[in-house]
Amino acid sequence: MNKQICNLLLADDDDDDCMFFREALDELSLSAMLATVNDGVELMGYLETRGEDLPDMLFLDLNMPRKNGYECLAEIKGIESLKQLPVIIFSTSLDSKNVDLLYxxxxxxxxxxxxxxxxxxxxxYDALVKVSENNFGQPERTQFILQP
Incomplete structure (x- = not known):
């Protein structure tokens, strides 16, 4: 990773998932800061008030209250100042039609x-490395799904 400290944002309404994500990140030998939001409305408010101080990457759950991950992704990609933000979908489901749509x-x-x-x-760890290696851009479709 190129930066000294990687600023990450996790949007997930499940407190246990947020806790496990934070614990996993803490055990990695990376300098990373993690902020969390619990629903899509909170996510969009967070992003819109950050100005130039955006996270380096967003880990986005699909099934959240008030505004789901699909709605948030569409909104993020429609806002000029946010469209370059790398969005990593972080979900329990793996439906191929939804994966294609999200890509x-x-x-x-x-x-x-x-x-x-x-x-x-x-x-x-793989997500952080691959996003950095791809210069924060989208990979080929065959490389889109990351598996441990």
Whole structure:
């Protein structure tokens, strides 16, 4: 990773998932700061008030209250100041039609939430490295799904 400290944002309404994500990130040997929001409305408010101080990457759950991940992704990609933000879908489901739709909408990577803590650590690390290696852009479709 190029920067000294990587600023990450996790949008997920499940407190346990947020806690496991934070614990996995803490165990990785990376300098990273993690902010969390619990629903889509909170996410969009957070992003819109940050100005130039945007996170380096957003991990986005699809099933959130008030505004879901699909709505947030569409809104993010429609706002000029946010459209370059790497959005990594972080969801329990893995439906191929939805994966294709999310790729077409501009998501950077897709991660199916692993149930195993060591796999969670690996897939978070892989996402951070791959986003950096791809200069924060979208990969080929065949590389879109990250698996531990």
């Amino acid at each position: 077409d909408m501009g998501a950077t990577y897709y991660i199916r939430k692993p149930g195993d803590f060591s796999k969670l650590k690996k897939v978070i």
